[in-house]
Amino acid sequence: MAKANLDRKDMPRQSPEARAKNFEEVALGYTPDLTAFEASRCLNCPKKYCIGGCPVGIDIPAFIMALRENDLPRAARVLKEKNALPGVCGRVCPQETQCEAVCLLAKQKAPIAIGRLERYVADWERDHPSSEKTVIAPPSGKKVAVVGSGPAGLTCAAEMARLGHKVTMFEALHVAGGVLMYGIPEFRLPKDIVQGEVEYVRSLGVELELNAVVGKIDNVDELLSQGYDAVFLGTGAGLPLFLRVPGENLSGVYSANEFLTRVNLMKAYRFPEFDTPVKIGKKVAVIGGGNVAMDAARCALRLGADEVSIVYRRSEVELPARREEVENAKEEGIKFRFLTNPTKFLGDAKHQLLGMECIEMELGEPDASGRHRPIPKPDSAFTMDCDVAVVALGTTPNPLIAQTTSGLHVSHHGTVVASEATGRTNKAGVWAGGDVVTGSATVISAMGAAKRAAADMDRYLRGVEQTPA
Amino acid sequence: MYRILERQDLTPNIHLFKIDAPRVAAKARAGQFVILRQGENGERIPLTLADWNKDEGSVTVVFMEVGLTTKKLALLQAGDALTDFAGPLGLPTHIENYGTVVCVAGGFAVATIMPIARALKEAGNRVITIMGARSQSLLFWEKEVGRYSDELIVITDDGSNGRKGLVTEPLRDILAKEGNGVTRVIAIGPTVMMKFSSKTSEPFKVKTIVSLNPIMVDGTGMCGCCRVSVGGVTRFACVDGPDFDGHEVDWDELMARQRTYLEQEASSLAQWQCQRGACAQEAR
Ligand SMILES: Cc1cc2nc3c(=O)[nH]c(=O)nc-3n(C[C@H](O)[C@H](O)[C@H](O)COP(=O)(O)OP(=O)(O)OC[C@H]3O[C@@H](n4cnc5c(N)ncnc54)[C@H](O)[C@@H]3O)c2cc1C
Ligand SMILES: Cc1cc2nc3c(=O)[nH]c(=O)nc-3n(C[C@H](O)[C@H](O)[C@H](O)COP(=O)(O)OP(=O)(O)OC[C@H]3O[C@@H](n4cnc5c(N)ncnc54)[C@H](O)[C@@H]3O)c2cc1C
Ligand code: FES
Numbered sequence: 001m002a003k004a005n006l007d008r009k010d011m012p013r014q015s016p017e018a019r020a021k022n023f024e025e026v027a028l029g030y031t032p033d034l035t036a037f038e039a040s041r042c043l044n045c046p047k048k049y050c051i052g053g054c055p056v057g058i059d060i061p062a063f064i065m066a067l068r069e070n071d072l073p074r075a076a077r078v079l080k081e082k083n084a085l086p087g088v089c090g091r092v093c094p095q096e097t098q099c100e101a102v103c104l105l106a107k108q109k110a111p112i113a114i115g116r117l118e119r120y121v122a123d124w125e126r127d128h129p130s131s132e133k134t135v136i137a138p139p140s141g142k143k144v145a146v147v148g149s150g151p152a153g154l155t156c157a158a159e160m161a162r163l164g165h166k167v168t169m170f171e172a173l174h175v176a177g178g179v180l181m182y183g184i185p186e187f188r189l190p191k192d193i194v195q196g197e198v199e200y201v202r203s204l205g206v207e208l209e210l211n212a213v214v215g216k217i218d219n220v221d222e223l224l225s226q227g228y229d230a231v232f233l234g235t236g237a238g239l240p241l242f243l244r245v246p247g248e249n250l251s252g253v254y255s256a257n258e259f260l261t262r263v264n265l266m267k268a269y270r271f272p273e274f275d276t277p278v279k280i281g282k283k284v285a286v287i288g289g290g291n292v293a294m295d296a297a298r299c300a301l302r303l304g305a306d307e308v309s310i311v312y313r314r315s316e317v318e319l320p321a322r323r324e325e326v327e328n329a330k331e332e333g334i335k336f337r338f339l340t341n342p343t344k345f346l347g348d349a350k351h352q353l354l355g356m357e358c359i360e361m362e363l364g365e366p367d368a369s370g371r372h373r374p375i376p377k378p379d380s381a382f383t384m385d386c387d388v389a390v391v392a393l394g395t396t397p398n399p400l401i402a403q404t405t406s407g408l409h410v411s412h413h414g415t416v417v418a419s420e421a422t423g424r425t426n427k428a429g430v431w432a433g434g435d436v437v438t439g440s441a442t443v444i445s446a447m448g449a450a451k452r453a454a455a456d457m458d459r460y461l462r463g464v465e466q467t468p469a
Numbered sequence: 470m471y472r473i474l475e476r477q478d479l480t481p482n483i484h485l486f487k488i489d490a491p492r493v494a495a496k497a498r499a500g501q502f503v504i505l506r507q508g509e510n511g512e513r514i515p516l517t518l519a520d521w522n523k524d525e526g527s528v529t530v531v532f533m534e535v536g537l538t539t540k541k542l543a544l545l546q547a548g549d550a551l552t553d554f555a556g557p558l559g560l561p562t563h564i565e566n567y568g569t570v571v572c573v574a575g576g577f578a579v580a581t582i583m584p585i586a587r588a589l590k591e592a593g594n595r596v597i598t599i600m601g602a603r604s605q606s607l608l609f610w611e612k613e614v615g616r617y618s619d620e621l622i623v624i625t626d627d628g629s630n631g632r633k634g635l636v637t638e639p640l641r642d643i644l645a646k647e648g649n650g651v652t653r654v655i656a657i658g659p660t661v662m663m664k665f666s667s668k669t670s671e672p673f674k675v676k677t678i679v680s681l682n683p684i685m686v687d688g689t690g691m692c693g694c695c696r697v698s699v700g701g702v703t704r705f706a707c708v709d710g711p712d713f714d715g716h717e718v719d720w721d722e723l724m725a726r727q728r729t730y731l732e733q734e735a736s737s738l739a740q741w742q743c744q745r746g747a748c749a750q751e752a753r
Contacts, residue, residue, distance in 0.1 A: 172689050174506055174513075174553040182691075211555035213689055217492045238691040242703065249696055249703060249722055251729040258692035266512065266686070272737035275512040275537055276686075277730040351725030398690050400708070 005041045006110040009034045016331040020301055023186045023269050026328060027091070030113075030120045039067040042112050045104055050114060053102040055448030056155075058082045060099060060114055067117060073132070076125040079118060080134070084158040084201055085151060085447065087126065087193040088180055090119025093444045094322050126196055134204060137164030142461040145170065145228040146206075147214045147401070150178020152234030152434025152446040154201050159454035160232075161204040165461060168228075169201075170212040175265070178236055179435075180443070182265035183257070185295050187302070188325075191264070215404035220430060230429050230457045233416060234450060235401050237435035241393045243287065247345030248391070252279060252353030256288070256296045256392035263299045281388030284308045285356060287342055288392030289319040290440075294326060296390040297334045305388070309335040311342065313361050313374040339363070341374065343381070345389065355385045397436045405430070415439055423453025431457055471505075471554035474527055476547045479609035482534040483577050484543055485519070491526030493518075493556045499584035500562030500680065500712055503530065504688040506553040507541050514538045515685045515707075518557060519580035528556075531580030537738045558688045559711050562678070566593040567652040571643055572618070573636050573666050574600045575658020579610050581680065582657055586617040589655075595619050597643060597651075601636035601662075605629035636662060637669045644673040651675050656715060660724055667715030679715040681706045683726055697723050 012028040013019070019026050030038065042064045050060040059078050066075035079086045095101075095115035103111035142165045146157045149171040157169045175181050180194045202208055214220065220231050240255035242248055259278065262268040266276035284300040286293050289312035301308045310329070312319065315338045319326055330336070344357040360380035363372035402410040409417040409426040416425060416432040423431040433449030435441055475487040493503060502517045520529035534540050545551075562585050570589050574582040579600050589596050598618040602608045603626045615621045622639045623631030632639065636658075644651055654677040656666035663679040670677045683695045683706050690708035697706050698719035704710065 172555065173687065174555070211553050212492065213555060213558065216557055217496055238689075240691075240693045242693070244703075249698055249719075249726065251725045255693035258686060258694045261686055261692050267510070271733065272740050274510040275508075275737065277733035277737070279729060350728075351722055400690065 006105065006108050008041070008105075008110040008113060009038055011113070011116050013328075016333070019187065020332040023302055025190055026187050029123060030116050035067060035117060035120045036070075038113050038117060039064050041105070041110075042068070043104060049102040049104065050099045050112075053099040054082075055098065055444045056082045056451055058099075058118075063121060064112065064114075064117060067121065072121060072124050072128070073130055075121045076130070077132070079121055080125075082451075083447070084155055085197045085443075086118050087122035087197055088151070088189060089444055089447075090115050090117075090122050091189050091193070092184060094442060096323065098444065122193075126193070134162060136162055136204060139166070140164040140461060142166065142229045143168070143227055144457065144461075145223045145231045146234060147220070147231065148172075148178060148234035148236055148434075148436075149176035149198070149208065150234055150236050150434060150446065151180065151443045152236070152436075152450040153178070153232070154198065155447040155450035156232045156234060156431075156433065156454045156457075157206045158201045158204055159451055160457065161201075161206045163454070163458045165458070167205070168207045168209060170209050170214050172211070172213040173265070174210050176208055176210065178234075182261045183292065183295070185260070185264050185299050186269075187298070188295070213400070215400040219404040220401065220408070220427075221406050224429050228429075229461055230431065232423075232450070232453055232457065233401060233425075233430065233432035233436055234434045234446070235398065235436045237395045237397045237415075237440050239396050239398045239414070240391070241395060242391055243342060243393065245342060245344050247347055247353075250345050250347040250351050250353045252281070252347075252388050253345055254279075254388065254390045256286075256292045256390050257395065259296050259390045260292070260299065263303070269299070269303055278303065279388050281305045281386065282307070283386045284388045284390065285311050285342075285384060285386040286390045286392055287311045288394070289314065289321060290392065290394070291321045291325060292394075293390075293392035294321045294329050294334075296392050298329055298332060300388065300390065301332060301334060307335065308333075309337050309384075309386075311337045311340050311356075311358070311384075313339065313341040314372065315339055315363060318371050337384075339374065341376070342384075342389075346383065353387055353389060355383050356389060357381060357383050395435075395440050397439075401436070413439060418453075420449075421452060422456035423449060424456060471551040473545055473547050473549050473551070476545070479531065479580075480607045482543070483531060483607070483609065484534075485529060485531045485580070486542075486545070487527050487529045488551065488554060489526060490528050490554050490556075493554065494521045494523050494526050494528050497521040497523075497528060497557045498561030499564065499588040501557035501559050502688075502711065503528070503554055503556030504558060504685065505530075505551050505555075507538065507545070507551055509552065511541070511552060512538050513553075513686055513688070515558070515682070515688055517581040517680070517711075519583055531577055533577040536734050537741055540738070541741075555688070559707060560709070562588070562655070562680075562712050564588045564592050569595040569597065569647065569651050570653045570655060571640060571651055572596060572598045573640055573654065573656040573658070573662075574598065574614070575636055575656075575662040576602055576607065578658040578680075579608075579614060582655070583610065583614060583617070585655060585657075586614060590617040598622070599624065599636050599639050599643075601625065601658075603627065635665070637665050640666060641669050644670060644675060648673070653678065654715075655679075660720065660727065663715060664718075664720040664724075667718065667720075671716050677715040678712050679718065680711045681713055681718065681723065682711065683723060684729065697726075
């Protein structure tokens with residue numbers, strides 16, 4: 001084997017000064033030269049660890065080899081075989097903990113930039129729509145309802161359509177895509193890319209019904225009794241959690257979901273060209289430390305806030321956000337206040353937010369999650385000025401489906417109970433996958449779960465109850 | 470496509486649309502609402518269902534022109550279509566035979582109260598309806614509401630129709646006269662009116678249900694924009710409501726949250742009117 005080339009290439013990005021003032025994509029993508037170089041580094045190992053690291057099992061070496069031969073149509077085909085949303089995954093997947101983590105070169109800290117190569121191929125395909133149609137199995141005569149059009153719903157719908165089933169996808173909002181549309185900002189994931197991939201799924205024959213809140217219109221039981229042979233629940237984890245401290249309902253205190261929905265889905269960053277407003281703070285505090293908090297903080301900055309701080313109760317090492325996004329945020333000028341926890345929101349006589357009362361924390365013994373438990377420091381209270389606060393503490397599933405589906409087994413966290421291997425719930429004819437089962441997780445894990453569910457739904461619909469050996 | 474089948478102007482700035490929306494009509498119940506959006510750049514706004522017809526697959530909304538979206542809506546005619554229309558959202562108003570119920574409606578809310586009064590009547594209640602508006606020209610549906618009311622009291626701020634004053638006055642009179650005979654008050658209208666109706670009934674200890682109208686975005690429980698404090702607990706009006714016990718609502722907080730975007734709303738309305746030529750004339 002030739003000596004491994006450890007010279008992993010960075011991806012060009014907008015400068016921090018420029019990007020802090022616009023909503024255009026931060027990462028600009030590899031050039032053809034960078035792509036060729038990066039692809040040339042792949043060792044094409046006999047034992048393909050990277051495939052095992054991908055929740056949807058993309059044949060990664062095969063698409064990289066196609067790239068190496070400059071056969072982009074083939075590279076695109078290999079990707080699409082396993083992944084209906086490569087343009088999304090190439091941008092937002094945490095590759096560093098998945099495929100790239102198990103790349104042999106990762107031991108030398110220079111894994112192949114699989115995500116960036118995936119993105120390159122997906123973007124190439126978008127600019128060069130192929131005449132080649134995805135092969136669709138002959139009609140099975142079975143009807144499938146997919147509830148929710150996030151990554152889980154889109155993936156399940158695409159798979160079931162390819163397998164020859166008639167699929168209708170129901171979406172509560174006025175556009176499809178779930179968190180990809182309302183949560184993740186334009187500067188990390190352009191909405192055109194998401195809609196392009198939604199269109200691809202529709203091109204497979206999937207019918208999309210927008211503005212359709214299942215449980216308020218027909219519920220799952222009614223769908224089953226009205227001729228759908230199987231139902232997939234991909235309704236995500238959309239219900240925001242709050243701190244439950246005084247003053248949380250002051251004007252100026254947002255949940256991350258509301259703030260991001262206004263900005264991304266309703267395009268408040270282009271107000272008044274778009275009608276939905278958002279409050280533009282001078283001093284913005286974002287509470288939390290995950291990807292959602294980073295996204296909210298970076299949006300607030302781009303809207304024109306003077307100062308944006310992330311307030312997190314643990315220390316920097318425990319930040320759950322992707323490293324790359326923390327670095328991006330820091331470069332852009334987001335401040336971090338670690339070991340700090342708000343205990344009260346303070347307002348003026350007109351109920352407008354003025355600031356937060358906080359306490360300092362210190363780290364104790366590791367808790368059940370293996371992370372150090374934050375403990376309040378005595379007599380450490382102080383106040384922090386802010387006129388907008390965004391609470392980004394995570395989400396749980398919306399209870400609507402659980403409340404309106406008879407006999408569906410739901411955990412005490414509100415998540416739908418489903419087999420990890422097959423997505424089956426306890427209710428006949430009903431499968432589930434993605435954040436509604438796991439709680440907030442990742443795009444690719446939602447897609448992986450949807451694929452496993454689709455495979456099992458197909459077996460069920462064809463009357464093959466047992467997985468063939 | 471959510472086509473407008475019929476348009477009526479109930480007052481100069483209160484309009485009725487009957488909309489082709491079979492999926493919503495099939496499930497609609499009194500007290501529920503829809504979220505609609507007009508135009509690709511449009512905002513999502515909630516409107517209560519004033520009526521529906523399952524056979525025809527239509528639903529009716531009545532709205533008052535207040536800001537940009539409702540003014541844009543008012544430009545639409547029968548035959549035009551709305552961009553998006555989702556519902557029925559929220560929990561239906563709880564209906565049973567309470568005995569005697571006083572319905573209090575302010576402004577456009579006469580339309581909102583209609584299906585509730587009808588359901589109450591059908592459940593065997595004695596229904597007393599108080600409808601109020603600033604003046605005669607803003608009143609509509611007296612006959613229609615009258616049909617489901619055993620007693621109808623009309624009141625205007627300026628006395629141009631019915632009694633002169635505010636809806637809280639006849640409400641207080643009825644409660645004082647009938648005492649415990651009234652088992653429930655349902656008050657719907659502008660926030661101040663609901664607040665003071667609740668304050669009026671509080672000393673009489675008559676359960677008072679209000680239909681809250683905080684600002685909303687998704688209307689499905691996803692964003693938390695619509696949160697209100699009721700009895701010291703945070704509730705989401707779009708999924709836990711919109712009906713709540715008026716004696717437990719934190720009214721000042723609700724009104725503060727409703728005012729969050731006042732300045733931005735005024736500026737975008739002004740700019741839009743300007744684009745349509747309204748300010749060019751002023752400048753001349
Ligand atoms: C701000 C933010 C940033 C993130 N960043 C990343 C990242 O960088 N990388 C990553 O991998 N992951 C990221 N995630 C997580 C990732 O987006 C989710 O794990 C993923 O979207 C889950 O997919 P899903 O299909 O299960 O659910 P969702 O994407 O939540 O989609 C569910 C859909 O179902 C619809 N729905 C719900 N109820 C109903 C109903 N009753 N009827 C009809 N429709 C319904 C919803 O409207 C929604 O469209 C982020 C999440 C957020 C919020
Ligand atoms: C569940 C629910 C049901 C409703 N039903 C009806 C109805 O049947 N008919 C009707 O005419 N209106 C109804 N409303 C109010 C309606 O949604 C608002 O009038 C509308 O959103 C205003 O939008 P706009 O863009 O025209 O005005 P904006 O420019 O958004 O606002 C103009 C003014 O109206 C105030 N305002 C904004 N949103 C609301 C709100 N949600 N409620 C009260 N005031 C508001 C603002 O503070 C501002 O002063 C309902 C509201 C809710 C929450
Ligand atoms: S409007 Fe978003 S949660 Fe109620």
